[in-house]
Amino acid sequence: MLVTGVLGLTGSPATSVTGETAGRAAPLLGECHNLTYEQLAKPADTRPAVDCATTHTTLTVHVGTIPEKVWRKGKQARFAYGARICDDPHEAYFGVSPKLLVQTLYSSYFYFVPSKAEAKAGARYVRCDVAARAGTKVFPIAADPRFTELTPAVAKCMNKRYLFTRCTTAHTYYPFAAVSLPRRPAEGREAAVVGRRCAASTGQRVPAVSWPAGRWGKGALGVCYFRD
Incomplete structure (x- = not known):
């Protein structure tokens, strides 16, 4: 999916992911994925994107490049770099205050780095995805999941055992x-x-x-x- 398919996304469009990822199968800004929490917790995701008009649980809001000098430092350096560069695009995409965002299912983001096979081929991308998450559960999201106020549809509640849950269910x-x-x-x-x-x-x-x-x-x- 092209970046023009999702208006208002911030970050580097796919065409600007240059250097090591040029000409390779780097993720595209604005693409959607239908992943479980367990799949989201993995450092790499090679599953193909899905049509954003169909069921999906994540939306890619930023695609960046890991500098080669960082890549050579190993896994921890790559993960730390990925987490750091996804911070601002996560907040910028939703465009609400951090104090509002933290009260919602969208308070966290997920990021992915290339798999071993992709890295061997030269890929050095970081893919930043937003998802609706409550504890270890993720839920289907809209093609444009942004919001302007705290409503039961986006708020993140807790049950009587203080475990996170959706506010549209028992809480x-x-x-x-x-x-x-x-x-x-x-x-x-x-x-x-x-x-x-x-x-x-x-x-x-x-x-x-x-x-x-x-x-x-x-x-x-x-x-x-x-x-x-």
């Missing part, structure tokens, strides 16, 4: 605010720290919170929930 807690987390609390203190920041920001005690599973520091956000 116990609904997100209503996000707070900045400038530093990582001591292990085991995350919930208490986020809870205090939610109370200070919203003026009320909250029954449930969530916080980053991975990165902390500048830009890290926690989410405040009410009982729904």
